[in-house]
Amino acid sequence: GNKRVWSGEDAGMTLPAIHSTAHKGTFGTGYLLAGSDTMPGSALLAAKGAIRSGAGKLIIGTSRFAAGAIAGAVPEATYEIDGFYKTAKGKLPDKIKAAAIGPGLEEEDAMERCVKTLLAEEDLPVVLDAGAIQKRKYSKRKIPPILTPHPGEMSRITGLSIEDIQSRRIEAAGQYAKEQHVIVVLKGRHTVMAFPDGDVYVNPTGNAALAKGGSGDSLTGIILAFLCTHSSIKEAVANAVYLHGSTADLWVESGGERSMAASDIPELIPAVMKKLEEKRRRAE
Amino acid sequence: GNKRVWSGEDAGMTLPAIHSTAHKGTFGTGYLLAGSDTMPGSALLAAKGAIRSGAGKLIIGTSRFAAGAIAGAVPEATYEIDGFYKTAKGKLPDKIKAAAIGPGLEEEDAMERCVKTLLAEEDLPVVLDAGAIQKRKYSKRKIPPILTPHPGEMSRITGLSIEDIQSRRIEAAGQYAKEQHVIVVLKGRHTVMAFPDGDVYVNPTGNAALAKGGSGDSLTGIILAFLCTHSSIKEAVANAVYLHGSTADLWVESGGERSMAASDIPELIPAVMKKLEEKRRRAE
Amino acid sequence: GNKRVWSGEDAGMTLPAIHSTAHKGTFGTGYLLAGSDTMPGSALLAAKGAIRSGAGKLIIGTSRFAAGAIAGAVPEATYEIDGFYKTAKGKLPDKIKAAAIGPGLEEEDAMERCVKTLLAEEDLPVVLDAGAIQKRKYSKRKIPPILTPHPGEMSRITGLSIEDIQSRRIEAAGQYAKEQHVIVVLKGRHTVMAFPDGDVYVNPTGNAALAKGGSGDSLTGIILAFLCTHSSIKEAVANAVYLHGSTADLWVESGGERSMAASDIPELIPAVMKKLEEKRRRAE
Amino acid sequence: GNKRVWSGEDAGMTLPAIHSTAHKGTFGTGYLLAGSDTMPGSALLAAKGAIRSGAGKLIIGTSRFAAGAIAGAVPEATYEIDGFYKTAKGKLPDKIKAAAIGPGLEEEDAMERCVKTLLAEEDLPVVLDAGAIQKRKYSKRKIPPILTPHPGEMSRITGLSIEDIQSRRIEAAGQYAKEQHVIVVLKGRHTVMAFPDGDVYVNPTGNAALAKGGSGDSLTGIILAFLCTHSSIKEAVANAVYLHGSTADLWVESGGERSMAASDIPELIPAVMKKLEEKRRRAE
Numbered sequence A, B, C, D: 001g002n003k004r005v006w007s008g009e010d011a012g013m014t015l016p017a018i019h020s021t022a023h024k025g026t027f028g029t030g031y032l033l034a035g036s037d038t039m040p041g042s043a044l045l046a047a048k049g050a051i052r053s054g055a056g057k058l059i060i061g062t063s064r065f066a067a068g069a070i071a072g073a074v075p076e077a078t079y080e081i082d083g084f085y086k087t088a089k090g091k092l093p094d095k096i097k098a099a100a101i102g103p104g105l106e107e108e109d110a111m112e113r114c115v116k117t118l119l120a121e122e123d124l125p126v127v128l129d130a131g132a133i134q135k136r137k138y139s140k141r142k143i144p145p146i147l148t149p150h151p152g153e154m155s156r157i158t159g160l161s162i163e164d165i166q167s168r169r170i171e172a173a174g175q176y177a178k179e180q181h182v183i184v185v186l187k188g189r190h191t192v193m194a195f196p197d198g199d200v201y202v203n204p205t206g207n208a209a210l211a212k213g214g215s216g217d218s219l220t221g222i223i224l225a226f227l228c229t230h231s232s233i234k235e236a237v238a239n240a241v242y243l244h245g246s247t248a249d250l251w252v253e254s255g256g257e258r259s260m261a262a263s264d265i266p267e268l269i270p271a272v273m274k275k276l277e278e279k280r281r282r283a284e
C-alpha cells in the first residue's frame, strides 16, 4: 500500500467543488447517533462539526433530554428522539447519505443491534466512534466502516497494550484495517489513517491543544459531513482529519495551548476552510 | 407583467424610513407558527431572522419543548405555547401585523385548519413556508398569501418535476402565482419572486453557502419582519430575499463557502442592513 | 422643581467610585421578579442588564420553566423558583438591596399582593415595570417607588390617551409623580424622569434602534443594578437611563438601526461603561 | 514559613510543559460537585473555568435540572446526575485526578458525608468552596484539602469577625491552615494562600471587576484544572489564583470595571494563558 503524509495540497486539491446551483440536497443528509442524558454535549460537538463542514442537512438521533439541552445551540439540526433505540430496532430516516454513531454513547446491548442496522445499509458510509468502537467481527462491505479509535479504544478492540500500539501506530492500524476490512483512524499526534487496501495516510496537522474531552466528538461530525460531500471515502476521511487538526494550529496562534475547548473547533472551521478553498482555487 | 432583477438600489430606495419617535408598536407584532419537538431549531432561526430584521414584537407559537430549548437564545420573543393548535381552533393573538407558518412543522390535519384561520384574517399578510406549503386551493384574498417553496416543495404543490421547474423557474412560479392568486418565492440560486399581477422579480444576491438546512427558516423570519415594517408587500418580499442573500455574500468574504450555518444569517444582518440604510441615505 | 437634561458629564460625575477593596457584598444583591412560561426571555434580558451594570449578586424570582430556559445564558444569577408567588405571600430573600418586578409578568391577582410586600419594606428601592404597572394608590414611602411605563402603560395608569401623554410628556409624568409620590420614568425618545419633589430630568441618549420588544426589560435590570450601587436614587435612575440609551448610540455606529436586538444591550454596556468611567476619572 | 508575592515569573516558570504527544488522559479528569436547582449557573462557571484551564476531562455531579440548563453551554463536560448524593453515599467516578465541591451548593446534612467521601481518597486533591466550607474538624491528610473562603466564609469557619480577618489576613489564614492542616485561599484583594507548612503566597493580580457573584465559582474550576495538570499542589493553587486575577486585569483594559461578568473569565483565559505560556518559553 501507499504510505504518505496527507498534505495541505492534497486536501486543497481533493476538496470537492461547490457549484453555484447547489442546494441542500446536493450536500446530503447526515444521520448522527450521539449524546445521552449523561453526555449530551458530545452530540452538540459532533453536530456543530458536521454543520460547519458542509453537510446539507443533519438529523441527530439522541435522547429527549439531550435534544432539549443542545437544540438552542445548533438550530440547524433536526432530531429523531430516541433514534438510537429506533435504529437498534431496524428503523432509519430515509435518504440519509452517511451516518456516524458513538459520541456520548456507552456500550450497551442495543449498540450492537444499532451498528448492525447501519452496516446492513450497503451504500451507507458509517463512522463508528467512542461507544460504538467495541470488539466485534466485521463482514466485508462495499464501503468499509470507518473506525475512529483513540489509542485506548484501539487497545480495547485489538487486545494490544496502548504502549505497544503507540510504538507501532502505522503497523497496528494497518493490520486491523486489513484483517477486519475497515478504515482505522488511529487518533493522537500524527493521526494514522489505515485503509483495508493497505494505503496509509498520516496527518501532519494538529497539536496538544486537542488533548481534551470532546475533540474527538467534533472530528466525527466533520468526517460525517465530508462523507456527505466527497465522492471518495479516503479523501473525505483524510480531509476531515486534516481540517480538524488545522483548527488547533490556528488556535495556538492567539490562544494558550491548554485553553482550547472542543467547542472552539467548529468556530475555527470557517477560517481554515476558507484557506483550503483558496488552495483549491490556486490548484485549479 | 414587469420582469426584472431587484437590485441593491431598489432595496436601498424602498427600505422604509425610521422616524426618531418610533416605538415598538410602530414596527408591528409578528406571529410565527414554527418549530416542533423534532425541529425546535427552525423556530429559533426564523425568530432571530425576524428580530434582526426589525419586527417590533415577535410572538412564537410553538411546542413547550421547543420554547424551552430556544428561549435562552432569542430572549426578545414571547410565546404562545401550542399556538399552532390554538390557531387551528380559530384563536389568534390580538393586534398582529403579519404571520408566518411552517418552519419546523410537518404536514398534519391541524395544518389546513391553521392555515385557514390565518388566511381568514383579510388584512393579515401571511407567509406559508415548509410544512405549510401543501397542495390546496386558495380563494382570492386582499393580500395574496406568500409561499416560499424550494424546488422540492414547488414540485409537491404543482405536480411538476424538479427538473421541469428548474428549467423554467420564472414561468413555473409565474403560472402558479397567477392561477392560485398567491405570491410565489421560488427559492434557489437567483430566487424568483412571482406576483399574481404578473410582476416577477429575480434576486441577484446569495450563493451556495446558503445550501444548508435552516437557511430557508431564517428567510421566513426576515420576510415576516419586513411585512411588519413595509407598507408594500412586494417591496417587503423583494427586500427580504435581497437582504437574506446578501448575508451569504458578506460571509464568503472571510469564511469558507461550505462552512456557513443558518445561525450566521441573523448575526450578519446588522452589517448588511447598515449598508442598505446607507444606500437609502445616499438615495435621498 | 429643577428641569434639565441629564448629560454625559452628569453621569460621569455621579457614577459611584469603586474601591479596590470592594467585594460583591459592597455592590448589593438585587431581587428581580420577572419572566413567566410565556415570557421567559424578559427575565434574561433584565438579569443580563443588571449583571453587566454592576449588581454584586442577583436573585431571580421566576417560574421553573423560565429558570431552566435562561440559566445557561446568565450563569451569574441564582433563582428563587416561583419567587413571585412566595413574595405575594410575604416572603423575601434576606439582605436584598433593591428589587424590580414586572418584566415578562402579566396582571393577575397575586401581582397586587406581591407589589404590596415589596413596598412594605421601607428602605428597599423598588422598580415597578410592565406587568407591575397597574392603576393603584401608592401610600407615601421613604423611597418613592420607581415606575418605568412606556406611553401605553402610562395611559393605562393615568386614563390619559397616548396622544395626550406624548403631547405633554414632562407635565404628564410630573403630575403623576407628584400626586402618587412616585418616580415616573416615562420611556420613549428623550425619556422623561419625573421625581415627586418636582425635579425632572430628560435623557439625551438613545435612538429608534431601541424600539423593539425587550429593550425596556434590560433597562429595568440596569436600574436595579444602579439602585444597588448608587447612594442617590435620582442619580441611579438617571444614569441607568443614560447608559441604556448610550448602548443604542454605540450600536448604530456599525449596525443597522432596525437590526439591534435587546440582547445586544448588555453586550454593549462594557464599552459604554468604560467611557463613563473615563469621564469620571477626568472629572476628578 | 516563606511569605512572598507569587509573581508572573513564578507562574510562567512553574506552568507545566505540554508535550506534543499528550492526550486527554495526560491532563487528568476533574470531578466537579457543583450547581443545584436554585444555583445551576455556579456549575457552568466552574466547569468552563476548568475546561479553559486545561483539565483533560471534566465530570460534573449536579442535579438533572442544572445539567439540562447548562449542558448546551459547556458541551465538553459529562455528567453524574445527582452525583452529590451518590458521592455522599460513598460512590465516586473512577480514575479522577482531582475533585472540587461547593459552588452553587448549600449546607445540608449530605454535605458532610460527601466531603468525607472525597477526603477519604488519600491521593485525591480536593477543593472545598462555598457550600462545602463549613465548621468542621480535618484529620491530617497526605494532600491538605484546599479551602477557598471569601472573608464571610472564613468568618463562618473561624468564628472571627470579618473586620478582624480583613485586618490580619495573612495571620488569620496562616493560623487556620496550620491548625487544621489545610490550604486556605483567603479570597479578596491580594488573595492570601496559606499552606500548612507555614508558606504564604500573596496574589498580585485582579481587581474589583471580580467583586460580583460567580467569580469565585470560576476560580474553583481553574484550581480544579490546575490540580489535574500540575504536579505541585502549591504551584497549582498559586497559578490558578494568578491566572484568575489576570483575566480581570485584561478585562479592565477595554471594559468598564463594573461591567465584568463571571462568564467573561473563561473567555479571557485563552489570551492570558497565551501570555503565561510565552513567559514560560522565555524563562526556558
Ligand SMILES: Nc1ncnc2c1ncn2[C@@H]1O[C@H](COP(=O)(O)O)[C@@H](O)[C@H]1O
Pocket (backbone or CB within 6 Å): A150, A187, A188, A189, A190, A191, A205, A206, A207, A208, A209, A210, A211, A212, A213, A214, A215, A216, A217, A219, A244, D019, D020, D021, D022, D023, D024
Ligand atoms: N497531542 C495531540 N496532537 C495532535 N492531536 C491530538 C493530540 N491529542 C489529541 N489529539 C486529537 O484530539 C482528538 C481526541 O479524540 P478523543 O480522544 O476521541 O476525544 C483526536 O482527533 C486526536 O487526534
Ligand SMILES: Nc1ncnc2c1ncn2[C@@H]1O[C@H](COP(=O)(O)O)[C@@H](O)[C@H]1O
Pocket (backbone or CB within 6 Å): A019, A020, A021, A022, A023, A024, B150, B187, B188, B189, B190, B191, B205, B206, B207, B208, B209, B210, B211, B212, B213, B214, B215, B216, B217, B219, B244
Ligand atoms: N446555490 C444557492 N445560491 C443561492 N441561494 C441558495 C442556494 N442554495 C440555497 N439557497 C437559498 O437558501 C435557502 C434555502 O431554503 P430552504 O431549502 O427552505 O432551507 C433559500 O433562501 C435559497 O434561495
Ligand SMILES: Nc1ncnc2c1ncn2[C@@H]1O[C@H](COP(=O)(O)O)[C@@H](O)[C@H]1O
Pocket (backbone or CB within 6 Å): B019, B020, B021, B022, B023, B024, C150, C187, C188, C189, C190, C191, C205, C206, C207, C208, C209, C210, C211, C212, C213, C214, C215, C216, C217, C219, C244
Ligand atoms: N425611538 C426611540 N428613541 C429612543 N429610545 C427609544 C425609542 N423607542 C424605544 N425606546 C426605548 O426603548 C425602551 C422601550 O421600553 P419597552 O417599551 O418597555 O420595551 C425604553 O427604554 C425606551 O425609552
Ligand SMILES: Nc1ncnc2c1ncn2[C@@H]1O[C@H](COP(=O)(O)O)[C@@H](O)[C@H]1O
Pocket (backbone or CB within 6 Å): C019, C020, C021, C022, C023, C024, D150, D187, D188, D189, D190, D191, D205, D206, D207, D208, D209, D210, D211, D212, D213, D214, D215, D216, D217, D219, D244
Ligand atoms: N476587590 C477585589 N480585588 C481583587 N479580587 C477580588 C475583589 N473582589 C473579589 N475578588 C475576587 O473574586 C472572587 C470572589 O469569590 P466569591 O466571593 O466566592 O464569588 C475571588 O477570587 C476574589 O479574590
Ligand SMILES: [Mg+2]
Pocket (backbone or CB within 6 Å): A130, A150, A216, A217
Ligand atoms: Mg472520543
Ligand SMILES: [Mg+2]
Pocket (backbone or CB within 6 Å): B130, B150, B216, B217
Ligand atoms: Mg425550508
Ligand SMILES: [Mg+2]
Pocket (backbone or CB within 6 Å): C130, C150, C216, C217
Ligand atoms: Mg416594557
Ligand SMILES: [Mg+2]
Pocket (backbone or CB within 6 Å): D130, D150, D216, D217
Ligand atoms: Mg463563592
